[in-house]
Amino acid sequence: MTTRDEAVSAIETIVRYIEGTDGDLREGVSRTPERVIDSYEEIFGGYSKDAMEILDSTFNGEGYDGIVLLRDIEFHSTCEHHLQPFFGRAHIAYIPVDRIVGISKLARLLDMHARRLQNQERITKGITDDLMAHLEPKGCAAIIEAQHGCMRCRGVQKQNSVMTTSSMRGAFFEKAEARSELMQLIRSSPLKG
Numbered sequence: 001m002t003t004r005d006e007a008v009s010a011i012e013t014i015v016r017y018i019e020g021t022d023g024d025l026r027e028g029v030s031r032t033p034e035r036v037i038d039s040y041e042e043i044f045g046g047y048s049k050d051a052m053e054i055l056d057s058t059f060n061g062e063g064y065d066g067i068v069l070l071r072d073i074e075f076h077s078t079c080e081h082h083l084q085p086f087f088g089r090a091h092i093a094y095i096p097v098d099r100i101v102g103i104s105k106l107a108r109l110l111d112m113h114a115r116r117l118q119n120q121e122r123i124t125k126g127i128t129d130d131l132m133a134h135l136e137p138k139g140c141a142a143i144i145e146a147q148h149g150c151m152r153c154r155g156v157q158k159q160n161s162v163m164t165t166s167s168m169r170g171a172f173f174e175k176a177e178a179r180s181e182l183m184q185l186i187r188s189s190p191l192k193g
Contacts, residue, residue, distance in 0.1 A: 007040075008033045043078060046115030051130035054108045058099035058135070065138070067178075069093040069185050070106045079150050080117035088146030088162070090123075091186050094131050095138040095171055095178070120146055120165050128167040139171030141182055 011033035076087040092106045109130060113123040124142045131140040143166045151158050171178045
């Protein structure tokens with residue numbers, strides 16, 4: 001396994017390449033390699049998380065069998081193809097059978113997937129895979145809307161493009177009424193403070 005010192009050295013090489021220098025790094029970037037690795041440990045912290053640990057604490061749903069939706073969950077991730085950031089919001093829903101999970105767990109599940117080198121499709125599918133495996137709901141869904149740095153600052157340079165992905169399982173995939181109710185809940189007005 002690569003060590004932290006090797007990772008810092010690799011970033012130093014990249015900084016030297018970008019600046020076109022073989023000499024000492026200038027003052028403004030002399031500590032950049034260490035700072036980059038420090039930030040990567042946070043940004044890519046999803047590799048140290050496990051869905052089972054996140055979703056293991058459930059509660060008696062007391063017969064609740066309607067849609068549980070956490071919407072407009074902000075997130076950021078990093079594109080595995082260009083190491084460019086992408087960010088947006090996610091809507092995660094499930095229909096419980098007997099057990100419910102704390103709502104913060106849904107946000108933590110999103111973060112676990114997003115804080116890895118990723119593509120948006122894999123995050124979306126990973127969330128519903130984990131919900132089905134660990135909660136065994138009647139159905140679950142994840143809808144993600146994001147803007148991608150690799151589309152905004154390089155390549156086609158489309159500043160306002162938004163990519164939307166969805167994964168529907170169980171009742172949300174099989175029943176148009178459940179899917180329609182979910183979409184109506186997502187579109188409804190946010191709380192006014």
